Amino acid sequence: MPESMKHRLQQGETLVVFAVGRMFHHNIIHYLGMQGNFDGFWIDVEHGGLTTHDIEVAAATGMAHGLDCFVRVPPTDYATVTRCFESGATGVMAAQITSADHAEEFVRWAKFAPRGRRGLNPLGFDGGYGSVPLAEFAERANRETFVAIQIETASAAEEVDAIAAVDGVDLLFVGPSDLSQAVGVIGDFTGPESMEAVDRVAAACKTHGKQWGAVTPSPSYAATLIEKGCTLISLTNDVKLVTSGLARVREEYREIWK
Numbered sequence: 639m640p641e642s643m644k645h646r647l648q649q650g651e652t653l654v655v656f657a658v659g660r661m662f663h664h665n666i667i668h669y670l671g672m673q674g675n676f677d678g679f680w681i682d683v684e685h686g687g688l689t690t691h692d693i694e695v696a697a698a699t700g701m702a703h704g705l706d707c708f709v710r711v712p713p714t715d716y717a718t719v720t721r722c723f724e725s726g727a728t729g730v731m732a733a734q735i736t737s738a739d740h741a742e743e744f745v746r747w748a749k750f751a752p753r754g755r756r757g758l759n760p761l762g763f764d765g766g767y768g769s770v771p772l773a774e775f776a777e778r779a780n781r782e783t784f785v786a787i788q789i790e791t792a793s794a795a796e797e798v799d800a801i802a803a804v805d806g807v808d809l810l811f812v813g814p815s816d817l818s819q820a821v822g823v824i825g826d827f828t829g830p831e832s833m834e835a836v837d838r839v840a841a842a843c844k845t846h847g848k849q850w851g852a853v854t855p856s857p858s859y860a861a862t863l864i865e866k867g868c869t870l871i872s873l874t875n876d877v878k879l880v881t882s883g884l885a886r887v888r889e890e891y892r893e894i895w896k
Contacts, residue, residue: 640704642728643678644784644808647849647869653677657875659686664699666876671703678706684733690721697726708784716747724762729784731811736793738800745806748785750776784808790816795835802842810839812852827859840866
């Protein structure tokens with residue numbers, strides 16, 4: 639089993655990850671596991687619409703290369719959350735969270751009693767397909783599962799300190815596109831409005847001893863966030879890889895392909 643991203647972040651590492659979603663295929667994970675020097679990846683169920691089987695395949699493929707993964711989900715129901723863990727992912731990330739109460743509800747979906755109310759079924763991957771005693775399974779899952787909360791709505795940006803204070807939230811994650819929309823400057827990731835919101839995320843995590851991460855649309859943006867304390871850098875995804883590859887081919891063959 640790969641070392642979990644949760645544990646590595648707790649040890650003070652800065653992790654570089656990729657995402658899969660719209661153009662998901664397990665061979666993308668194989669290739670990046672072989673060539674990419676990544677620390678892990680995340681699976682986009684919010685926009686990508688991937689199935690439970692897709693998550694199982696993605697997680698298993700990552701494990702073959704020592705890559706841990708988590709899944710971004712819309713915070714709509716507890717069953718979606720638990721299926722991610724049962725499929726082999728060690729973490730979940732909630733998109734479009736609006737408040738600390740909303741984050742608290744999501745944490746409770748991800749944790750067994752006494753912290754939460756996740757349905758106790760040990761028959762998935764995380765329960766060893768029924769081979770782990772229930773009490774041991776529940777205690778280990780509560781201790782080791784990773785919960786991230788996206789800060790990308792106006793209300794979440796306002797309540798970010800309270801969200802960071804929620805017990806069981808391990809990481810806050812900046813979605814720069816939606817965050818720029820929320821603060822009224824769509825597409826302006828580095829302007830004062832967006833950076834003020836990012837600074838509130840950084841300050842809240844420092845206050846409450848939590849980590850934070852972000853999608854980074856450019857190297858300069860990534861460098862700025864690292865200076866501010868960001869420790870989970872998501873720098874590419876399956877669609878961006880195809881887009882960048884096509885741009886490179888067009889440049890190489892520009893004399894004959896116009």
